[in-house]
Amino acid sequence: MMETGSRRRTCLLLLLLITIPVLLVIAAAAPLSSQQQAASNKGLKTATFRSPAFELEPGSVANKYFYNLGFPKGHIAVKGFDAEVVDEAGNSIPLHETYLHHWLVGRYYVLKGGADEARSGYISAGNAGFCRGLPQYFGLGSETRKTDTRVPDPYGIEVGRGEDIPEGYEEGWLLNLHAIDTRGAVDKLGCAECRCALYNVSVDDKGKALEKGYVGGLACCYDGTRCRVNATEAAGRGRRRRLYLQYTVTYLNWDSSIRPLKIYIFDVTDSWNMTTPASQGHHCKIEFNVDSCSAQLPNNDELCIHTRTAISSLPIGGDLIYGVAHQHTGGVGSALYGEDGRTLCSSVPIYGKGKEPGNEAGFIVGMRTCYPQPGSVKIAKGEKLTIVSNYSSTQSHTGVMGLFYILVAEPLQQTDGAVNPMYGIWGLLALCGVAVLLVGAVLVKRSWGRKDGYESLIA
Structure with a gap:
């Protein structure tokens, strides 16, 4: 036995x-799984470019549109896009000298050989949604230096795909840059928030009279306008200077191991709801004002919160891979919620505490980002999503924004087709x-x- x-x-x-x-x-x-393949890829590249120059003097505003922007060529996966304002010598310019209201980089198709001056040969190639006025692929504001834009493996933002480009056209890139020189300004925050009284304007950039009650926002700080400055102080702080948006694109040559992402941008001013007919689409105002509550609730910062919300849904579900909010000074955080109330992503601002570029006191110098474990945060097709943006209302603010930018990977069966049978065998x-x-x-x-x-x- x-x-x-x-x-x-x-x-x-x-x-x-x-x-x-x-x-x-x-x-x-x-x-190897596609994530392992991407992680082992040694082909990560970077390319640094400068925009055409724009000139500013104390109090002046530049709101420029630059076409044919420098960008890596070919079929690629963008893995990051970082930018900042610099001078001719490459020195970083602090926000308390030049306030970077926003920069947006969008994609378009243009007829080979160029288009006419009316740009009739251009076709916009915007993101996946939702606001007509927000078609950009990349874009930030004052928070640009400390906001992580890295796209994790095995994902990428796919551009340069030949099948997407209409016959007879080629791909191009556009930059919209809005910067305000606040050197010597009598009210730096007021200039940055485009308060109409400080710009002494009564019409917008098209010559149309401002709406009654419009006290601040983009319609008052368009290209060529000038915010009120202290002449003596301005004279002692520098003259007209040439500046640039310097940006670095991190990318990979595209291959089958990379999973493409869709870009969605939500706006808390969007009036869309779940019963809105598809033909009406989304209506985004982009900016809004925050009224002060200090008179009703003096010395109570916790209760002086202005909350703005909107709802939306995705036409195709998928995995949330990245998320970040965009807010202006006064912002205290933003979040995206699922239909069942779960938090999909929460993004709060980082305020500077010093004077050096990237740490300017009183300014939002970064936004916290979300990087869920791939596959852990799913959004269903048609799921009701709620976007919330909170601002401190201890003082009033004009022309603020409440945007939320997310990257979504569609389910594998929708992006990769049939599953490789070898995976089942192994x-x-x-x-x-x-x-x-x-x-x-x-x-x-x-x-x-x-x-x-x-x-x-x-x-």
Whole structure:
């Protein structure tokens, strides 16, 4: 009897010794997941460009549109886009000298050989949604230096795909840059918030009279306008100077291991709701004002919060891969919620505490970003989403924004087509191997337990 038990244990041990190497071979031979493939890709590249120059003097405003922007060529996956304002020598310009209201980079198609001056040969190639006035692929504001724009593996923002470009056209990139020189300004925050009284304007950039009650926003600080400055102070702080948006694109050459992402931008001023007819679409005002509550709630910062909300939904569901909000000075945070109330992403501002570029006191110098574990945060097709943007209302603010930018990966079956059958084969073999190991381990345990006089833990 003892001899039979000994032979059984020997056989089981041999089975284990044979199975383990087999499993190791299977694991080594199994195809890499796309995430592993992307992580092992050594082809990550960076390219740094400068926009055409724009000129500013104390109090002046530049709101420029630059076409044919420098950008990496070919079919690529963008993995990051970082930018800042610099001078001719490449020095970073602080926000308390030049306030970067926003920069937006969008994609378009243009007729080969160029288009006419009316730009009739251009076709916008915007993001996946939702606001007509927000078609950009990339864009930030004062928070640009400390906001992470990295796209995690195995994902990328796909551009330059030949099948997407209409015949006879080529891909191009556009920059809209809005900057305000606040050197010597009598009210730096007021100039940055485009308060109409400080700009002494009564019509917008098209010559149309401002709406009654319009006290501040983009309609008062368009290209060529000038905010009120202290002439003596302005004269002592510098003259007209040439500046640039310097930006770095991080990218990979596209390959099948990379999963494409869709860009969605939500706006809390959007009036769309779940019953809005599809033909009406989304109506986004982009900016709004925050009234002060200090008169009603003096010295109570916690209760002086202005909340703005909007709802939306995705036409195609998927995994949330990245999220970040955009707010102006006074912002205290923003969030995106699912239909069941779960928090999909929360993004709060980082305020500066010093004078150096990237840490300017009183300014939002960064926004916290969301990087969920891939596949852990899912958004269903048509799911009701709620966007919330909170501002401190201890003082009034004009022309603020409440945007939310997300990157979504569609379900694998929708992006990659049929699943590779080899994955199923390797998975089945591995599963069988694990089962053999478990059975063997149990039998050995039972055999050893009985031999040593102890009751087996598994009946």
